[in-house]
Amino acid sequence: MRDFAFGTFVAASAAALFAATPAQAELVNATNPDTIKKIIESRGWPATLVSKDGDDPYIESNRDGLKFLVLFMNCTENKNCKTLQYYMGFSDAKDVNLERLNQWNKEKRFARAYRDGDGDPVLEMDVDLDFAGLPRENVGESFNTWASLMDSYREFIFEK
């Protein structure tokens, strides 16, 4: 980020610029899993909502041959969830070493890679949607970011 001006000028021009932002963007939170399901489907990906008694809900989806989950977390009695976690893992890449996963975490943003208890490389991205949540466009964009990270992770893991 770069600017050639003093802070006050920047603040003033930023204020003018931001004034054009619509005051009331539609906000989306995680209280209604179906809303999130529809956003996933709007990307053209399938989405199956799974809610079992006594468990927090989650959505199963896949894109380009990669299965992933969207888990609803910080729920109260499995409802009114406040955060999401996007999750994927490979069960056929147990030889990936920790140096390589560390390299991912050093170079990438937004998603966290680790080796789970079974030795499988996992990728997770957490999104806070507490209170009224984020603008709908941001939630949609978070899935685009996730999709691009999944592609990168696959290449990263299977690149020899």
Next chain:
Amino acid sequence: MREGWRRRVLGLSLAAAITQSAYAERPARAAEAAQASTGQVHPEPHAIAEALKAADRPAEIKTDESGDRYIVSGYQDRKFLVYFFDCGEGVRATPCSAIQFYIGFTIGRPFPLERINAWSRDYRFGRAYVDGDGDAVLEMDVNFDGRPMSSDLFKDNIDIWLELMSRFDEYVFERANPRPSAKTPGTGKTD
């Protein structure tokens, strides 16, 4: 991996516990938030600095050698930084796409990769790694996509970061270990 899926579906990563405990103080804050719920935080250094100050954190905007601005803040005697990504360049300021909270700890020897991996498995929201100097680093990205976020939600992100960095601090200096209970189905939620 399949069991991992099930474990998570049961709702138990340690991080769920992290944010659960942060949420324990929620009622009072919810009341405050209800009053301030119209506020928005724009993804640019001045607004982020103001939001940090509103959360009783220090915030000093600095400029690095390449002209990029960042914020120096702190919590519990530790400094942390906030970086800005994909901001408009030139004479006109435009919103940045994302910010990143950053803290790194030098412990005088390469931090073990096994321990950094265990952290990543158990704690949500941050991204931990061992950098080129062998230091343990924790980063947390918040994506604004160029749009403002409600003050409530941004304050919540600040709270998550403060909790995360103080736990990372304890973890790195081995004052705490990942809690094995978090990996046992049925016990992760409350502790």
